[in-house]
Amino acid sequence: MKLYGRSTSLNVQKVLWFLEELGLGYEHIELGGKFGGLDTEEFSRLNPMKKVPVLIDGDHVIWESHTILRYLAASYGDETWYPASPYRRSLYERWMDWAQLLLQPAFMGTFGAYY
Numbered sequence: 555m556k557l558y559g560r561s562t563s564l565n566v567q568k569v570l571w572f573l574e575e576l577g578l579g580y581e582h583i584e585l586g587g588k589f590g591g592l593d594t595e596e597f598s599r600l601n602p603m604k605k606v607p608v609l610i611d612g613d614h615v616i617w618e619s620h621t622i623l624r625y626l627a628a629s630y631g632d633e634t635w636y637p638a639s640p641y642r643r644s645l646y647e648r649w650m651d652w653a654q655l656l657l658q659p660a661f662m663g664t665f666g667a668y669y
């Protein structure tokens with residue numbers, strides 16, 4: 555498994571954290587920010603949005619941090635991480651959606667204004 559993305563990115567950190575939680579082996583490639591590399595044709599083929607994180611798992615290319623987390627939970631997590639019950643899953647997923655749609659933009663606005 556390969557994870558592309560600079561470790562200073564919150565969205566990359568989520569994935570790094572979860573890969574460790576699941577005890578999965580992976581290669582981490584720093585990309586984006588001061589490392590650059592998002593504007594290449596090769597990277598655009600992986601993620602046409604030209605953003606990190608991007609996870610490569612065998613032949614699969616996965617982008618969008620929460621999509622990656624869901625993919626990892628569904629593929630490698632046990633019942634704790636990916637409950638079979640859709641309702642029980644919704645109890646996790648609503649926080650993921652809330653965090654990305656509401657919390658993160660508000661936080662980034664405050665963070666940006668502060669600095």
Ligand SMILES: N[C@@H](CCC(=O)N[C@@H](CS)C(=O)NCC(=O)O)C(=O)O
Nearest residue numbers: 563564565586587605606607618619
């Ligand atoms: N919604 C996307 C956001 C992706 C995103 O905006 N990534 C930022 C880092 S947090 C990025 O690639 N910025 C360009 C860069 O780092 O050079 C996700 O959750 O993966």
